[in-house]
Amino acid sequence: MWSSMPSSYLPATTESIVKAQEAKDASESISILYRVLEDPSSSADALRTKELAITNLTNYLTKENRAEDLRNLLTKLRPFFALIPKAKTAKIVRGIIDAVAKIPGTSELQISLCKEMVEWTRAEKRTFLRQRIEARLAALLLENQEYTEALNLLSGLIKEVRRLDDKLLLVDIDLLESMLHFSLRNLPKAKASLTAARTAANAIYFTGRSEGISSLKCMLLCKIMVSQADHVAGIVSSKAGLKYLGPDVDAMKAVADASLKELIEPYSRVEIAHIAEMIELPIDHVEKKLSQMILDKKFAGTLDQGAGCLIIFEDPKTEEIFPATLETIANVGKAELRHRGDVVADGVRRMGEEKESLERRLQDVMMATDVLESWVMENNRTGDTHAVDDAIQPADVLSRQMIECTAADLALEDTVYALDKAVQEGSVPLMAYLRSVRALARKQFSPRALSAKVHSAPQQAKIASMAARAPQNLGGLKGCRPIIFCGCAEYKRACNYKSDKPPHKRRAEDLRNLLTKLRPFFALAFKAKTAKIVRGRGIIDAVAKIPGTSERQISLCKEMMEWTRAEASKQGWRPFC
Structure with a gap:
């Protein structure tokens, strides 16, 4: 603890204190006391000895006028x-501050x-000691004529001390x-x-507890003796009297109540005027006191x-069930209070989370604001002026056409609106x-x-792009011309072309393969068109026109049923086969 002192320590005992007092000079005594304070023991006797050594x-x-050593x-x-x-x-x-x-x-x-x-x-949260040191600091600042700092210190200290009373x-x-x-x-x-100091001083009745109790007892006895x-x-029950509650004060209260209670004890019914006459007090005072005693x-x-x-x-004799009932009601009330406390705590927690979320959003907005302000300042410094028409640059030709058409349409709309106003006002x-x-x-x-x-051009381009990714021919069909698919309509015409050929030029297996290879196309066509191609005047009916294909038709229908069920689970199609 004491780096500047010798490393060896003396035990924190009375003998060490006596040894320091019997030393030849003050320097030796100071050295001995420093060594006593180095004792690592923390027993009760050692702590008391260290306090005496301090x-x-x-x-x-x-x-020795060693103020800096006192500070250290x-x-x-x-x-x-x-x-x-x-x-x-404290x-x-x-004591050390007073010594300095x-x-x-x-x-x-x-x-x-x-x-x-x-x-x-303040770091150790020792409020009592801090307030008194701050008061001492304000007095020192006043002596040093540092009035502004002293006034700022006192303004906050007075509010805090008044709250603590x-x-x-x-x-x-x-x-x-x-x-x-x-x-x-x-x-x-x-x-x-x-004036505030005088008011606070008047509120201080007694200096110590023993003196306070004695003074309070004398005051209460005087009140009883003068019929008050x-x-x-x-x-x-006042603020000053509550500090000295105890057996002595309770005895004084009992004496004050006994003066009336003993008088009314023999009676079951007595006139208030008679009681007032017996204690020589006004009737209204006696009535007020009796009412207070009944309420108490x-x-x-x-x-x-x-x-x-x-x-x-x-x-009255208290029934045994009453305390139990009151205890039950109190427990129910406590449970309700705990529940409400939990609800309030949960609300506070959610409000705290919402506050943190709002603070994060506020930080994001402030960061975005800083970026925009930086951009505005940078552009203002350059001094460049840009035309309004150059503020938005279209990405392609279609975008430019859309901007020009929209601008012309809105300009004409504004003109018609202006004409409407003019004709209403009678100007036109x-x-x-x-006209x-x-x-x-x-x-x-x-x-x-x-x-x-x-607006429709991008959609047409998208459809054409999807059709371009489809198979370029039906494949596997001998004696059949290649077919290039440019869209859904062309795909449909190709299917009709193949199914409308004469029966002797059809091959049932090729029609079955055709139906299998068309499945990617069905993803591009409408559901109704897909159903029409598969059934009706479509491929399944074309297979049925070829003699001796009943088994093949059954197998083909089963395959299409499984496919439609799979498509129904993925895309919400209703089976049509």
Whole structure:
């Protein structure tokens, strides 16, 4: 821990502390105490001895005016702070900072030390200690006339301390803020801070618990003695009184309630005026107190305001089923709350996922925006101006024709729209409007017709390309002319040509092979045309016209049934064979 000190350590015992106190000079005592702090033991006795060694070491370093060593000591003690309670850590840290303050000419060192400790306490989440060091830092900045930094520090610290309701620290901070505003000659704010300090100080009733309980008991007894027992409950339930709840305070409450409870105990029905006369208090005060005691279940009864009397009931016996029922209802409520909590947690999770998704989309949009802005800036720097017509370049001749036809069609449409507006406003005579519209309609027919033709050209080219990939001849048919397929219609005519030949020139096996080889063509033709080629005046009927082919017809029909079923599962065809 202490790189600048000797590597050997002394055990953290009382004998080592005594040895340091009996050393010849302060330097030797400091060296011994450093060696005690190097003891790796973390037992309870060792920790207490190290705390005593830290206190003695701080005193020796202060007497020697070694402020920098105190600063290094505070830094090197951080691993030790993890072994002791936070309250003791706060005491040691504040003690060392106070010791540095006793050395003259260390204001800058104190400010730097406080800033370091604020960062450490914030990282370690030691809120109590951090707030007090920040208050000390603000006071040092005020002394050093660094008003802006001190004011920024106090503005955030005051909000945090007010949320925690730490009255003692709040008084110190408000006073410090008042002095800061006074130094800045801002008298209204200085008075407001001073008033806030006085208000916070008035809310601090007692300094310690034992003194507080004694003072509270005296106050409650005075209230009972001056016939103001109904004020006791309000004092005990106040924010200051809740700090001292215990047997003593409960006894005071019992005394306050007994003054009325003992009077009404012998009665089952008693007039409120009689009770007020007995304790010498106004009737409305007694009625209010009795009502409060009934609501607090001090006794069972009711107030009959019409008759002006109090009716007291016997203590009801609690049925055994009631606690069980209440427990069941509470468990059901807890289960419902857990279910709703799960629903809320799931909603929060989904909202978080949606938020992350939106953030990713936002990043993508911002990146695209940066790219577009870069492109715009680059083009603006070049200063080149392009014609609007050159902004879009067609890819081929058909695209250019489509653009020109569409532009001409829309231009004529806009002209007709303008004429409609003009004739509605009376700027153009009706007969001139009709003649113009007729002429424009005739002129508009040409670009629209050409646009439709250009639009259908790619489809025709696609069909021709598909037909070009089909077989170029039927193959395997002797004595038959080659057939070149240019499209579905030509393919159909070729099939009819082959099936219409005289029976003596047909061959049944070739017709069967023809039907097999035509299957790729059927993928290009319509379903109805495919059905017509296969059956009807098609190939199967042509096979039937050849004598002695019944067995071949059965085999051919079975093959086509299997093929149509396969095509039905792939393309949704209905079997037609």
